[in-house]
Amino acid sequence: MQWIPNILFAIILFVGIYFFAKNVRKLIRNIKLGKEVDRSDNPSERWTNMARIALGQSKMVRRPVSGVLHIVVYLGFIIINIEVLEIILDGLLGTHRVFLPVLGQSVYGFLIGTFEVLALLVLVSVTVFWIRRNVMHIKRFLGKEMKGWPKNDGNNILYFEMVLMSLFLLMNATDDHFQHLATGNTISQYIAPFFENLSFGVVHAIERTAWWIHIVGILVFLNYLYYSKHLHILLAFPNTFFANLKPKGAFKNDPNVTKEVMMMMDPNADPYAAPAEGEDEVVATFGAKDVTDLSWVNLMNAYTCTECGRCTSNCPANLTGKELSPRKIMMDTRDRLEEVGKNIDANNGVFQDDGKNLFDYISKEEIWACTSCNACVETCPVNIDPLEIIMDMRRYLVMEESSAPTELNNMMQNVENNGAPWPYSQMDRLNWVDEEQ
């Protein structure tokens, strides 16, 4: 009979991890719906970026208040999770604080004491975050794309952290044996007196309950990630690793277009020639109409987005009241990708045309409002590139649908006819020389 809790624990742990693994597989499958792009160059620079930006959070502190608070929560969260290792071992083995005899009282006390301080700091920071999101009117949390689920999601995460941290402290405070060690209870010693008048049995029951809810909470949290902006705690790492390393102004040259252009420029090429043996005959779409036309890095970006809105709060179009919001571009891409993924799941692994595409989420008006200024890319704390998606959608509008705004069509016609965006003759290109001011 005494093994029942251990077995129960093992089952809960297994179920939690099983569903998490399932979500991770789905995540990877969906990301791989994107087009191939090679990001294997310069591995050392990539590792450095990941260490600096994801691990070191270097871009977070550009906004000092939220940056520092975020570092506290992040460090606290990671370090306190070392404690989870002990909880899992205890749960499986039926031991209690299995590391205590191994590490010795002083080391163990020091560790748990540090965790308790961190837990308190996290609790305070998360409370400030909650106030920033719900009480203070901070514009970047109030965008139109932040209504409904995204807003609740942001708060849910904060509640999760509050509850988990409180349970950790409560669990220590009600652990009579631990309190009697009188080391490591840096914070919980101030909570313990509240339980002094209760019988030992009740206090022990509270301790056990807190312990169980704590570990179950962590597993629930793990499985909540897939549906949340909080996926960034995992994806920030690959996302910063695989981010673009070229100058931000360098937009990719579509190789399919290059093929056609080279053929047109080559006087010896036969435009009606059949493709050579083994060559792909599939006609490529230019630009992006749907998520599957984007690259896998774009799609990983979408899952990584923290919905922090730093991009949008720096976007010149958004700041001047245009519809465009780079954060919304990322959220829409993720929503559409999820829809495509569900479609595939529902149809035995094959996507069935649902008559929809990314333009059902993102309007042309948004796409045309972008100045390609790279402010969003520069500011994103996890190196997301909303601009590449916008440009790919523009390419689709222009090259597949010929639906550019009229003025742009005129501009392009001028470039085509006389080699300048304005209707001036190429022969007049030197007139400036003789026009002394």
Added chain:
Amino acid sequence: MIRVPIMADLFAEGKEPEILFWVGSAGSFDDRAKKITRAFVKILNKANVNFAVLGTEESSSGDAAKRAGNEFLFQMQAVTNIEVMNAYNVKKIVTACPHSFNTLKNEYPNLGGNYEVLHHTQFIQQLVDEGKLDLKDAQLSADRITFHDPCYLGRANDEYNAPRNLIKSLGASLVEMKRTKKNSLCCGAGGSQMFKEPEKGTMDVNDLRTQDALETQPNVIATGCPFCNTMMTDGVKNANKEETVQVKDVAELIVEALNL
């Protein structure tokens, strides 16, 4: 009188200049930008730079077409320009337009155009460093200058210092806007916006950026891009400040300070 050697002429004489000055469409046709072009040529002349322009053989870099989504037109332009430049054995290019600078430097290489490409502020800085251009006696009448970072020079290519160093060496005090360098705000012209009406909104981007600039109470808003120049000039006009605040290219400031 400015001296503007033309590539085809030099070629006929069997000469190869060290530098190609890429004038760009704005620099060739836009009345305001043409003044910047001439100012830069004066500096080139003053420093005895061995350069040439393509003149009527130059065509749009394709930047505007590419940012408007017309990849096909962009690549046609690029390949045509590359053919011309490679025929002249061009090695090093300087341009006063950050859009051409960016496209030639970053987007031409994988289409066969491999050149060393510099923005004019970078090139002038080199001339100063090499002692070919002397700014010691430079004297500017304006004393408060703020610099607006062109997106395609700054964020797109990480050059923030060259224009600032030049302004400082003219003896003027440089005042920074609240949004500057990496955090600079676009003037509103990039991504082909220059050629179309803005989407519906509450205000125009150039007016917002001009507000940033005017907050520093400058005599001069300096920049290094013909499009930024137009946008900021319009912004200053809209704010009724054209009497007291001028918009100038860094090259123009140097010409003025050296009395060229």
